[in-house]
Amino acid sequence: MATNMRIGFAGMGIMGAPMAMHLLQAGYPLTVFNRSQEKCEPLVAKGAKKAASFEQLLGSSDVVICMLADAAALIQCLEQVTGEVEAQGIINMGTIGPGESSLVRERVASLGLHYLEAPVAGSKPAAEAGQLVVLGSGETEWFERVAPVLSCFSKQVFYCGSGNLACVLKLSLNSLLASMTVALCESLALCEQSGVAPNDFFDVLAVTALNAPLYDIKRPLIQNRNYPVQFPLMHMLKDLNLARELLELPLLSASHQQYSQAALQRNEQDYDMSVVREMLP
Structure with a gap:
């Protein structure tokens, strides 16, 4: 995937912020979103754009990565989307249950978007070092398209198959x-x-x-x-x-x-x- 692919990143917590920074350093056009907007400022200072809402993030990105605390936070963001969006798909990198991932997949599909569940192994030090391990499940073609993006903050990216096996x-x-x-x-x-x-x-x-x-x-x-x-x-x-x-x-x-x-x-x-x-x- 070319680095002119516009990336959106939701969740500027202890994992999301360093992961987003690696994408910025790799040269991807990056827009970030966080419910507490002040957490976006370190990335904005480095050249990222800031979205005022999750819907705006989907409207200004080709791919949106979500690194949120839990499934409830992700579903709440998705429920705020009411109109057409420009994004092609969503990658959920937070840890949620397989049943929760199915609900998210259905909601994402209703928006006409691709969905990949891609939780990571590794904590804050690995995220900062770009040494996470990514576990992906979903459509094979969509996984292959976004794998270069995921490799920006990981040492290895695994494809685990369809469904919710990565969860x-x-x-x-x-x-x-x-x-x-x-x-x-x-x-x-x-x-x-x-x-x-x-x-x-x-x-x-x-x-x-x-x-x-x-x-x-x-x-x-x-x-x-x-x-x-x-x-x-x-x-x-x-x-x-x-x-x-x-x-x-x-x-x-x-x-x-x-x-x-x-x-x-x-x-x-x-x-x-x-x-x-x-x-x-």
């Missing part, structure tokens, strides 16, 4: 992310309870087969017990709820309990999901 795959990955983080925090708590220094625990872990890139990313947050947002606690809890709607599993349910407890004790928007460490001794 299911993303929820399974986030379920694994949740349980891995809880397991890491429990292992650390076990060490600290017996006098092993956190630094020693992480140094040893780093040179074993048990280590994972996730642990390197979460180490400074958990070790310092300071949790600036990379992946918001509220989003993790949302995704676990969506996963449990698909299938109840023992480890999934146990992780959900830990994150639910964390959400009750902490402001969900202000903490990274690794704050679950504070629910342990």
Whole structure:
């Protein structure tokens, strides 16, 4: 897809803003939209245009990418569209359930537009580095047309087939992310309870087969017990709820309990999901 393709981007949160910046840096004409308009200003300062509404965004773009908090926010935006639009299609990159994605697909089709669900694996650091992993489901031809756009902020773009398979795959990955983080925090708590220094625990872990890139990313947050947002606690809890709607599993349910407890004790928007460490001794 040529870089003269006009891209619209809705959602200037901790993921959307850096993703949009990569598109701008790649040379795409970019228009951005956010319900809190002030969040668009850093992109506008770099050369992006700003849409006053989601309908205006669709009217001034060829492809619109949505990175919104949940399905309700996306559907609310779509319901505001009342007239004809210039856009050819919409790419939803936020994490929603497969049933929710079907509802979005129907609404997008009613507008005469193509639809691709394309959730991403990776949090704020990966978005900033342009190293996300994109999981796409939808029409093959539409996926192939927009894949070059998606590659601007990703290290790999996967096509998962038609339907809502990308949503299911993303929820399974986030379920694994949740349980891995809880397991890491429990292992650390076990060490600290017996006098092993956190630094020693992480140094040893780093040179074993048990280590994972996730642990390197979460180490400074958990070790310092300071949790600036990379992946918001509220989003993790949302995704676990969506996963449990698909299938109840023992480890999934146990992780959900830990994150639910964390959400009750902490402001969900202000903490990274690794704050679950504070629910342990």
